[in-house]
Amino acid sequence: MAGAGHETEETPGEAAYRRIRADVLAGSLAPGRKLGLDGLRAIYGVAIGTLREALFRLASEGLVVAEGQRGFAVAPVSSEDFREVAELRLLLECYAVTESFAAGDLDWEGQVVAAHHKLAILERRLLAGEAADATQWKRYDREFHQALISACGSVTLLETYAAAYDRFLRYQMVAVVFRGAVAAEQHAALLACALARDAPRAQAILRDHVDGCVDHVVRGGALAPFARRSPGMASVTPEPNVALVRGR
Template identity: 40%
Template sequence: MTATVIVLRDKKGNRRAEGAKTLIEYAYQRLRRDILGGALPPRGKLRIEHLRGRYEIGSSTLREALTLLVADALVVSEGQRGFRVAPISLEDLQDVTRMRKMMECLALRDSIERGDDQWEAGILAAHHRLSRIEERLSDGAEAMAESWENRNDLFHKALISACTSRRILHFRDILYHQSERYRRFSLMSGPGGRDIHGEHRAIMDATLARDAAVACRLVEEHMDKTLAAMAPLLAAAP
């Protein structure tokens, strides 16, 4: 069976660099971006007829894209009643953070033990790219949230890229992306006195020094600070 494709073009009609994508992937990315950015708020009802008008995409394609987002824990299926944006809560963030710390440190310890010169170079390059955008966060965190998230993801992946366990990396990736909404809300609410750039630098330095104990402690503290920043906001949420 041949997949239906859509060619994305800019306002001048030129084909975009990302080329052709399946309609389902296109719908998935649009919905995911709006959920993460808050345009589709937590607990909000995802009515197919409304989404069709919003995205100009067919019903069956939207349902398949929403099913993919259920697997990402960003959407909840309500059976015959349709779909709803997954809620956010302090209890959920606490659970995700606890599991993330376990998976992240398992992967990081393995990477520190096995990483080579190429692994070290990848960490330095990813940190440099992340640093460039973190220097400009004060100019408007909301406008840079997606770019920052992409580079933050690449930096943390570089740290653990020498890990040899596919299962650890798989579950780590699931937990990382389940915490993405919380990181974005934390970023857009302001740094709150945090030196995020300094935290990343310290994690990198300890990792490159092959000090697994310090590196893991810093990673755990890094996640706990996001949890602490979000706790008052989530506790006050209805």
């Protein structure tokens, strides 16, 4: 069959969508930033019509806000919204864990172990005070949590969870939060639960894990500078997020 084995080439619109989305999730485009189309065109190198399509798509995901005639802005952040996003993540993940633990086979166990191995190595480096790339750290965290639920048997559930996780991830990247040994210990405990197929205990750990992250961010006031930022403040130039994360 002609063309078999070749991936479909990404369109300029899809590429722009993915790049802007990645910058929003990473915090490089900070919460509240106004997204002027001319400035975006200079940065991402695509036509204004293509940018509008990408921004409306991101607005449907809750990552960008359409401001009527004023254009677009990166969605703001707040402690209230963070808690709502966290509850949605927990609702989906706790259900998916039960289904995945019941259905997971030996190959699934191997995927979970491998995902935790990478995450644990990076967490040990963070705990030792070494510098680490925030994007890599959160990628490994995401891969582990997704591996835990990957055998749930529902593509729709996995897609919905991925969207909720990304909104949660944006808060973590904005706050650049690493809770130290407690988070690493919870990940290790989740691995043990997966291997033992102990879904009820995993759900309890997940609740502590996610709620603990939210409480850490809110109590620490990490969202306050962004909550005060006016959506009209301008620039579309991606601000460098904290690139190095240290254990704390």
